[in-house]
Amino acid sequence: MSDGSHRLIIRTAAQARRRRLMVVVAVATLLVSGWGIYWLGRLQAPTAIERQVASQQKIESDRKLLLAEKRRLEAENRKLSERNVMLERGADVDQQAISALQTSLDDVQAQVATLKKELAFYRGIVSPSETEAGLRLQELQVHPASEAGLYQFQLVLIQAVEHESPVSGQVKLRLEGLQNGESVSLAWPELVLDSADELVFSFKYFQELADTFRLPPDFEPTLVEVIVTTEPGAEPVTGSFRWREVFKPDD
Incomplete structure (x- = not known):
């Protein structure tokens, strides 16, 4: 009896030690597993703080890049x-x-x-050439005067130097144009301001003549004819000029 009781007690103590060892191993296993899971979780999924830190770092990095690009631009x-x-x-x-x-x-x-x-x-x-020898009409210009409806003409007459004697005579103008849709011809007495006014000349080589005349309000001139008469019986010197070519409006 005494030997059997002793063996029972020994088996019971041994079993208790095994159970405690198993518990310690189980607890250690749980601790190791939990720690591993914790670190694995940290490695696989950053915490909110880490995510916030990473986000702030990225924002700061992007801000620095944008600032540098802004300065460059x-x-x-x-x-x-x-x-x-x-x-x-x-x-x-x-x-x-x-x-x-x-x-x-x-x-x-x-x-x-x-x-x-x-x-x-x-x-x-x-x-002068043979065709231009003698008294000639060199140039004619017409300008508007200060008063509406009034015009001033400037006429240059020349004579070749081979003519030693002065030449003298009278100049008259005649205008052709349209008045109320009809062709009209205006003689010098109808144009000149003073019908008694005569435009005379006397020169040896050249002379510039000028005078003022008036046009009716509804008259549109198209042609200016100049008639130069010298000594009685001599053939008049005439010239025709288109109005648009001799009229020089003030700029």
Whole structure:
């Protein structure tokens, strides 16, 4: 009896130690598993704080990139603005130079045209051709006067130098045009302000004549005829000029 009781007690103590060991192992296993799951979870899914930190870091990084890009664009814009100002200044200088050059060119061309006109004028006096010898109508211009309906004409008469004697005579104008849709011819007494006024000339080489005349309000001139009479019995010198070619309206 005594031996059997002793073996029972030993088995019971051994079983208790095994149970405690199993419990310790189980607890350790649970702790290790839980710790592993925790770290695995941390590795696989960041916490809210970590996500917030990461989000703030990304925002700050993006902000720095945008700020750097903004500064780059502002610097480029300044360069382009400075270049544009330089180009505009250069264009202004070029345009001013071109305008000044064009003005000078226009002046020179006008002077050349005037010189050509004067040269032709004096050539006609000094060495006229056979068909141009004698008394000639050199030029006619009509300008509007200060009063409405009034006009002033300027007529240049020339004579070649081969004629040593002065020439004298009288000039009259006659206008053709339309009045109330009909063809009308106006003689000098109908045009001149004073019907008793006579336009006379006397010169050896050339003379410029001028006078003022009036047109009816409803008269549209188309042609100006100049009649120059000299000594009695001599053939009059006449010339016809289109109104649109001799009329020089004021600019």
